[in-house]
Structures are given as structure tokens and as C-alpha cells.
Amino acid sequence: MLDALSPAEWTAVHLSLKVSLWATLASLPAGIATAFVLARGRFWGRAVLNGIVHLPLILPPVVTGYILLLLFGRKGPIGAFLEQAFGIVFAFRWTGAALACAVMGFPLLVRAIRLSVEAVDRRLEDAAGTLGAHPAWVFLTVTLPLTLPGILAGMILCFAKAMGEFGATITFVSNIPGETQTLPSAIYTFTQVPGGDTGALRLTLVSVVLSMAALLASEAMARRIGRRLDLS
Amino acid sequence: MxxxxxxxxxxxxxxxxxxxxxxxxxxxxxxxxxxxxxxxxxxxxxxxxxxxxxxxxxxxxxxxxxxxxxxxxxxxxxxxxxxxxxxxxxxxxxxxxxxxxxxxxxxxxxxxxxxxxxxxxxxxxxxxxxxxxxxxxxxxxxxxxxxxxxxxxxxxxxxxxxxxxxxxxxxxxxxxxxxxxxxxxxxxxxxxxxxxxxxxxxxxxxxxxxxxxxxxxxxxxxxxxxxxxxGRAEAGAIIEARVESHDETTGLTTLRCAAGALRVPRVDTAVGASLRVRIRARDVMVAVKAPEGLSALNVLPGTVQEIDTHGGPIVDLRLDCGGQSLLVRLTRYSVANLGLAPGRPVFAVIKSIAFDRRSLGGAVTAQDVGDGDTTAA
CATH class of the missing domain: 3.40.50.300 (P-loop containing nucleotide triphosphate hydrolases)
Incomplete structure (x- = not known):
């Protein structure tokens, strides 16, 4: 099995998994917060926030990648600040790939969680309040557990999106083997060289298997949680 | 509190x-x-x-x-x-x-x-x-x-x-x-x-x-x-009563309240326990003379206290039976026919059957009221 892929191909698979995992985990707290603000908040500019969150979904990925390059590049205002203050560099690093994937996956993450938050019966929260639970405890013991199916669904969507992300990543952090060459970039590279067809096909198969596995896992998880909650 | x-x-x-x-x-x-x-x-x-x-x-x-x-x-x-x-x-x-x-x-x-x-x-x-x-x-x-x-x-x-x-x-x-x-x-x-x-x-x-x-x-x-x-249709008096005795042969329970004795279908409540009884106004009849040859088991003497004539053919009365208020609903025709007026002594007549189980409650020791018997009150 291990011989099926070359070391360079394994590196791409491994890097893709690492980038996607980090993209999903790092954006989760912000995703949950944004989903709650959009679902429950009543403030001026909510529509604007909603628009900004969804922007990567409708913009060409190249545009998103270029905006990231402008903002988070070494000379970009945010990138320069982060490098000076914390020594964090995104440009042409795997962290940059993770950032690009996180931004692209964020709308999907927020959307799934938001729907789940909106489905939470607020009367249950009232009931928890009358039982003596402080609002913070109500959030932790009632709202969050009831939102869990949406959070998991959002995480899997975000992860899957990150696994397949190509345009924004290659624009922002290029296609450096071992550093920013994720699975789609590697497939793209194979298709650009003579005789790369078999390599491209192998990685395509890997890609299909990984996507399918994520999908099945999410289905199984959703069913299990759904049974436990039985939101009737 | x-x-x-x-x-x-x-x-x-x-x-x-x-x-x-x-x-x-x-x-x-x-x-x-x-x-x-x-x-x-x-x-x-x-x-x-x-x-x-x-x-x-x-x-x-x-x-x-x-x-x-x-x-x-x-x-x-x-x-x-x-x-x-x-x-x-x-x-x-x-x-x-x-x-x-x-x-x-x-x-x-x-x-x-x-x-x-x-x-x-x-x-x-x-x-x-x-x-x-x-x-x-x-x-x-x-x-x-x-x-x-x-x-x-x-x-x-x-x-x-x-x-x-x-x-x-x-x-x-x-x-x-x-x-x-x-x-x-x-x-x-x-x-x-x-x-x-x-x-x-x-x-x-x-x-x-x-x-x-x-x-x-x-x-x-x-x-x-x-x-x-x-609610006019469901209007009735609440009476606090005590279980006096059970009669095994007739299957009736005798309750004692301020107005007198009430015989009702058997209640599974210990003798001496207190009960709350609701008598709906429409289940009570009024007689001006002590009735005879009557199937109804409960005849309580009292006096008319108040008559509320709200205009229609139906009239509500409040009786005082030994200090206990009892509500009665009659036709205007009957009230006029019997010459009922405040102060008039009368007899209230209540069928035992009128006490369905949901109108009996309040007993601490009651095991379970309404086990299968779910007559709407």
C-alpha cells in the first residue's frame, strides 16, 4: 500500500491533511462565534458581516488568494505586523495554505453552525434559566450540546473544502513541494508535465477516497447524534 | 409564603x-x-x-x-x-x-x-x-x-x-x-x-x-x-367533605359535609379522609316540598340566597344548605312556577350519578383517581 505512492506524493497527501486539519480547527472558535452573532445578534451591520463571511464562496478563488496576498504577504499590512510582533509568517509557508483554506471553508463552517443555532429551541434555554443556570452555563450545557450536530457538520464541510482548495492556495502561497504543494496542487503539477498522467490518476484516486471517507464519517456521525437528540 | x-x-x-x-x-x-x-x-x-x-x-x-x-x-x-x-x-x-x-x-x-x-x-x-x-x-x-x-x-x-x-x-x-x-x-x-x-x-x-x-x-x-x-356550563359549587362510610353491598360511599350527608358511587379513599367535591349547578334540582318516591339519593334542605337572572331562559341560584353554598341552574319558567325567591326554604336534589370521579379529589391518600375512568367533568 505504501509503495503505491512515491515519497513526494505521500508528502503532498500528508501536507494536505495537515493543512486541512489546522484550517478547520483554527477557524472553529471564530466560526462558532460568528454563527451565534449572525443567528442571534440584532445589530446594525449584521447584513454586512453576513456578506463578508460569504464573500469567499462567490468570489473567484484567485481573487480571494490575491486579496490574502495583499493583506497577509510579507509587505501586506497585516502580514508585516504579524511578522514583526509575533514572528508569524504566512507567505509561501504551509501556514499560509492553512489560512487560505480556512478562509475558503469559513462560509461553509459558519452556515452549518448558524442553521443549527437557529434550530435550537430557545424555550429550553429559558427552562435552564428557571432551574438556576447562569446564562453562561445555559450556553455550555444546553445551547452548545444542541448545536453539536451543526458544528460537526460544519467542520467536515470545512475540512472537505480545505482538502480540495486550489485556486486561493496556489495564488497566495504558490506550489512549493513539501511546503505548500497540497494534493490538488500536486495533481495540477502532474498534469503539466509529460508522462505525469499515472501520478495524477493515483492522487486523484486518493482524493476520491479521502472525500468519500469524510462524507461517510459525517453521515454516520450525524445519524448517531440525531438518534441521541431525537429533536422531536 | x-x-x-x-x-x-x-x-x-x-x-x-x-x-x-x-x-x-x-x-x-x-x-x-x-x-x-x-x-x-x-x-x-x-x-x-x-x-x-x-x-x-x-x-x-x-x-x-x-x-x-x-x-x-x-x-x-x-x-x-x-x-x-x-x-x-x-x-x-x-x-x-x-x-x-x-x-x-x-x-x-x-x-x-x-x-x-x-x-x-x-x-x-x-x-x-x-x-x-x-x-x-x-x-x-x-x-x-x-x-x-x-x-x-x-x-x-x-x-x-x-x-x-x-x-x-x-x-x-x-x-x-x-x-x-x-x-x-x-x-x-x-x-x-x-x-x-x-x-x-x-x-x-x-x-x-x-x-x-x-x-x-x-x-x-x-x-x-x-x-x-x-364558564357557565361547568359552573358548580366546591364542597369540602369527609368520608364517613363505605357500603359494600350498594357500592356507595357516604360523605359528610356542612350541608348534610352525600351518597356517591364508591370512592377508594379511607374513612375519615377529607375530599373535595364539585357539584355542578346543572346537576341540581330544587323542590319546594320534601320529595317522596324519588330515585335521587341526595336531598339537602336549604334556603334560596340569591337569584341571578341574566336575561335568558336559564337562571342561576345560590342556595345555603347548613352554611354550605350550593349552586343550581334552573329554567326561568321553573323559578316562576315554584315561586322561588331569596329566603324561601327549599330542598336541593342531587343524583348520586352526578358525582363523576374527576369531580372528586383532594384526598392525600387517594391512590390514583381516574384509572381508566375518564369521564369528562
């Missing part, structure tokens, strides 16, 4: 303007759907902040808008049993029950888990998930969950409304036990005159957001002028 409410709140359709005070063990908030009952209970619970007014429980002020006091719901320590139960779907029954206890300071806990479980008969349900519970079971769990938070007052918003008649009969005795065994003060919202009759000590009648009457349940129910609100 004294609960005093004096609040105003804009509901859009009308203004909720409620002022009452109660010391009762079980205070019924009675009124039609949309009369503002649930809003009022939500205001007491702290789920709604009223526009104006104040609420005090004992000597603690819960709300005083003018002074900027509003104790949030989670610090009021009031139990709330909702109409739809609101059991947490992601927790087991046991976790649901313990939820409130967890937030109650140790020193303030006065309810024992095992006792509450036993009282409500929910021991077999503890490890189940809420979706596997029936409606009646859910309501018992909801009651247990509220109780285990050791509240100072229990609010119940139509806890039986979503249940069928058989399940209502299953829950009612448990509520009586809360009232009589645990002795927790209860505010009970209902639009069912049968439930109120059976449970309430004190009654607050709400109509379009306003308090139409407050007082002892039997007095309020006996007021002829409130019939349009308390």
Missing part, C-alpha cells in the same frame, strides 16, 4: 394589568386562552421583564421597575413546569432531574432525590432518553426536575393541557401530593374549571389581562356574577 404581584405590561393586543396577593398553598390563575395567564407566569418567573410594577415573594422584592430592581430568572429560585415539559433532549432523565439541583447552593437544597423519584413514580425512567417517554412521563419528569432545584415556589403553566384525559388523571394525584405532602406553594395556570376545582385553594380569575376576582376557590366559584368568566 406570600406572593404579591402588581404589574403592567403591554401585550400589543391588550394591556396586562394584574394586581393580586396570595398566601394560598395552591393558587390557580384561571382564565380563557389569551387572557394573559402565561405572560403573567413568565413575568413572575423572570422570563419577561414587565413594563411597570413590582413583584415580591415573602420579604424579597423580585421586581420593582421604579427602583430598577429585576432579579434575573436564574437567581429567583422559582420552579417552573412548562406546558410542553421542555425536557432537555440531549440529557438522560436522570441528568435532566439533577440539572437544577446542580445549580442550587447546598444549604438551600431541601428536596431529596430519592423522595422525589418515589413521589412521582419515575424510578424506572431514570436511564431513559427523553424521546422514549410518553407525554405523562415527560410531565412527571418536568415536575421532578423543577422540584429538585428546591424552589421556593412552583409555577405550573397548564401542565396537563397537552395530555389526554387518561394521562391527566394520572398526573393530578401527583400535583395533589406536591400540595399536601411536600407543601410547596404552587401557582397553577389553567383554563380547566375541573382542574382548578380539584386543586386550588386560592383562585385568581383573569380576563383580558385584568384580574376579575381573587379569593378562596370555593367563594370565587360560587359567585354568580363570575359565571361568564368561570
Amino acid at each position: 406570600n406572593l404579591s404581584v402588581d404589574i403592567r405590561h403591554d401585550l400589543g393586543r391588550f394591556q396586562l394589568d394584574a394586581r393580586f396577593e396570595t398566601e394560598g398553598r395552591l393558587t390557580a390563575l384561571f382564565g380563557r386562552s389569551g387572557s394573559g395567564k402565561t405572560t403573567l407566569v413568565n413575568v413572575i418567573a423572570g422570563l419577561i421583564r414587565p413594563d411597570h410594577g413590582r413583584i415580591a415573594l415573602g420579604d424579597e422584592t423580585l421586581v420593582d421597575i421604579a427602583r430598577g430592581i429585576f432579579v434575573p430568572a436564574h437567581r429567583r429560585r422559582l420552579g417552573y413546569v412548562f406546558q410542553e415539559g421542555r425536557i432537555f433532549p440531549h440529557l438522560t432523565v436522570r441528568q435532566n432531574l439533577l440539572y437544577g439541583q446542580w445549580f442550587t447552593p447546598r444549604a438551600a437544597r431541601y428536596q431529596q432525590f430519592d423522595q422525589v423519584i418515589e413521589l412521582l413514580g419515575i424510578a424506572p425512567l431514570l436511564d431513559r432518553r427523553p424521546h422514549a417517554l410518553s407525554g405523562g412521563e415527560k410531565q412527571r419528569v418536568a415536575i421532578g426536575r423543577a422540584l429538585l432545584a428546591s424552589p421556593r415556589l412552583l409555577l405550573m403553566d397548564e401542565p396537563l393541557a397537552s395530555l389526554d384525559e387518561a394521562r391527566k388523571g394520572e398526573i393530578l394525584p401527583y400535583i395533589e401530593r406536591l400540595r399536601d405532602v411536600i407543601g410547596i406553594p404552587i401557582v397553577y395556570v389553567s383554563h380547566s374549571i375541573a382542574e382548578v376545582t380539584r386543586l386550588a385553594n386560592t383562585m385568581v380569575v383573569l380576563s383580558d389581562g385584568r384580574v376579575a376576582a381573587v379569593g378562596a376557590a370555593n367563594e370565587v366559584m360560587g359567585r354568580l356574577d363570575l359565571f361568564p368568566l368561570t
Whole structure:
């Protein structure tokens, strides 16, 4: 099995998994917060926030990648600040790939969680309040557990999106083997060289298997949680 | 514990303007759907902040808008049993029950888990998930969950409304036990005159957001002028009685009340226990002479006290039978024919069959009222 892929191909698979995992985990707290603000908040500019969150979904990925390059590049205002203050560099690093994937996956993450938050019966929260639970405890013991199916669904969507992300990543952090060459970039590279067809096909198969596995896992998880909650 | 409410709140359709005070063990908030009952209970619970007014429980002020006091719901320590139960779907029954206890300071806990479980008969349900519970079971769990938070007052918003008649009969005795065994003060919202009759000590009648009457349940129910609100068809007198004897051969139970002896179909209640009996006005006949050759077993002597002629062909009367108020509904024709007027001595005639089991309640030792017998009151 291990011989099926070359070391360079394994590196791409491994890097893709690492980038996607980090993209999903790092954006989760912000995703949950944004989903709650959009679902429950009543403030001026909510529509604007909603628009900004969804922007990567409708913009060409190249545009998103270029905006990231402008903002988070070494000379970009945010990138320069982060490098000076914390020594964090995104440009042409795997962290940059993770950032690009996180931004692209964020709308999907927020959307799934938001729907789940909106489905939470607020009367249950009232009931928890009358039982003596402080609002913070109500959030932790009632709202969050009831939102869990949406959070998991959002995480899997975000992860899957990150696994397949190509345009924004290659624009922002290029296609450096071992550093920013994720699975789609590697497939793209194979298709650009003579005789790369078999390599491209192998990685395509890997890609299909990984996507399918994520999908099945999410289905199984959703069913299990759904049974436990039985939101009737 | 004294609960005093004096609040105003804009509901859009009308203004909720409620002022009452109660010391009762079980205070019924009675009124039609949309009369503002649930809003009022939500205001007491702290789920709604009223526009104006104040609420005090004992000597603690819960709300005083003018002074900027509003104790949030989670610090009021009031139990709330909702109409739809609101059991947490992601927790087991046991976790649901313990939820409130967890937030109650140790020193303030006065309810024992095992006792509450036993009282409500929910021991077999503890490890189940809420979706596997029936409606009646859910309501018992909801009651247990509220109780285990050791509240100072229990609010119940139509806890039986979503249940069928058989399940209502299953829950009612448990509520009586809360009232009589645990002795927790209860505010009970209902639009069912049968439930109120059976449970309430004190009654607050709400109509379009306003308090139409407050007082002892039997007095309020006996007021002829409130019939349009308390429901004309179901109007009746509440009588406190004591079980005097059971007759095995006839299958009848004799009850003793201020008005005299009442013979009713057998009640499974120990001799000496007290019962609450509701006699509907339309089930009572009036005779001006002691009747003879009559199938009805209960003939009580009394005098006419009040006649309410509200215009139609039907007339409501209040009789005084040995100090006990009895309500009677007759045709205007009969009243004129018999020459009934206040002060006139008469005999009230009540068929034993008129006492269906749901109109009998209030016994602490009652095992289960309404087991299968679910005659609508």
C-alpha cells in the first residue's frame, strides 16, 4: 500500500491533511462565534458581516488568494505586523495554505453552525434559566450540546473544502513541494508535465477516497447524534 | 409564603394589568386562552421583564421597575413546569432531574432525590432518553426536575393541557401530593374549571389581562356574577367533605359535609379522609316540598340566597344548605312556577350519578383517581 505512492506524493497527501486539519480547527472558535452573532445578534451591520463571511464562496478563488496576498504577504499590512510582533509568517509557508483554506471553508463552517443555532429551541434555554443556570452555563450545557450536530457538520464541510482548495492556495502561497504543494496542487503539477498522467490518476484516486471517507464519517456521525437528540 | 404581584405590561393586543396577593398553598390563575395567564407566569418567573410594577415573594422584592430592581430568572429560585415539559433532549432523565439541583447552593437544597423519584413514580425512567417517554412521563419528569432545584415556589403553566384525559388523571394525584405532602406553594395556570376545582385553594380569575376576582376557590366559584368568566356550563359549587362510610353491598360511599350527608358511587379513599367535591349547578334540582318516591339519593334542605337572572331562559341560584353554598341552574319558567325567591326554604336534589370521579379529589391518600375512568367533568 505504501509503495503505491512515491515519497513526494505521500508528502503532498500528508501536507494536505495537515493543512486541512489546522484550517478547520483554527477557524472553529471564530466560526462558532460568528454563527451565534449572525443567528442571534440584532445589530446594525449584521447584513454586512453576513456578506463578508460569504464573500469567499462567490468570489473567484484567485481573487480571494490575491486579496490574502495583499493583506497577509510579507509587505501586506497585516502580514508585516504579524511578522514583526509575533514572528508569524504566512507567505509561501504551509501556514499560509492553512489560512487560505480556512478562509475558503469559513462560509461553509459558519452556515452549518448558524442553521443549527437557529434550530435550537430557545424555550429550553429559558427552562435552564428557571432551574438556576447562569446564562453562561445555559450556553455550555444546553445551547452548545444542541448545536453539536451543526458544528460537526460544519467542520467536515470545512475540512472537505480545505482538502480540495486550489485556486486561493496556489495564488497566495504558490506550489512549493513539501511546503505548500497540497494534493490538488500536486495533481495540477502532474498534469503539466509529460508522462505525469499515472501520478495524477493515483492522487486523484486518493482524493476520491479521502472525500468519500469524510462524507461517510459525517453521515454516520450525524445519524448517531440525531438518534441521541431525537429533536422531536 | 406570600406572593404579591402588581404589574403592567403591554401585550400589543391588550394591556396586562394584574394586581393580586396570595398566601394560598395552591393558587390557580384561571382564565380563557389569551387572557394573559402565561405572560403573567413568565413575568413572575423572570422570563419577561414587565413594563411597570413590582413583584415580591415573602420579604424579597423580585421586581420593582421604579427602583430598577429585576432579579434575573436564574437567581429567583422559582420552579417552573412548562406546558410542553421542555425536557432537555440531549440529557438522560436522570441528568435532566439533577440539572437544577446542580445549580442550587447546598444549604438551600431541601428536596431529596430519592423522595422525589418515589413521589412521582419515575424510578424506572431514570436511564431513559427523553424521546422514549410518553407525554405523562415527560410531565412527571418536568415536575421532578423543577422540584429538585428546591424552589421556593412552583409555577405550573397548564401542565396537563397537552395530555389526554387518561394521562391527566394520572398526573393530578401527583400535583395533589406536591400540595399536601411536600407543601410547596404552587401557582397553577389553567383554563380547566375541573382542574382548578380539584386543586386550588386560592383562585385568581383573569380576563383580558385584568384580574376579575381573587379569593378562596370555593367563594370565587360560587359567585354568580363570575359565571361568564368561570364558564357557565361547568359552573358548580366546591364542597369540602369527609368520608364517613363505605357500603359494600350498594357500592356507595357516604360523605359528610356542612350541608348534610352525600351518597356517591364508591370512592377508594379511607374513612375519615377529607375530599373535595364539585357539584355542578346543572346537576341540581330544587323542590319546594320534601320529595317522596324519588330515585335521587341526595336531598339537602336549604334556603334560596340569591337569584341571578341574566336575561335568558336559564337562571342561576345560590342556595345555603347548613352554611354550605350550593349552586343550581334552573329554567326561568321553573323559578316562576315554584315561586322561588331569596329566603324561601327549599330542598336541593342531587343524583348520586352526578358525582363523576374527576369531580372528586383532594384526598392525600387517594391512590390514583381516574384509572381508566375518564369521564369528562
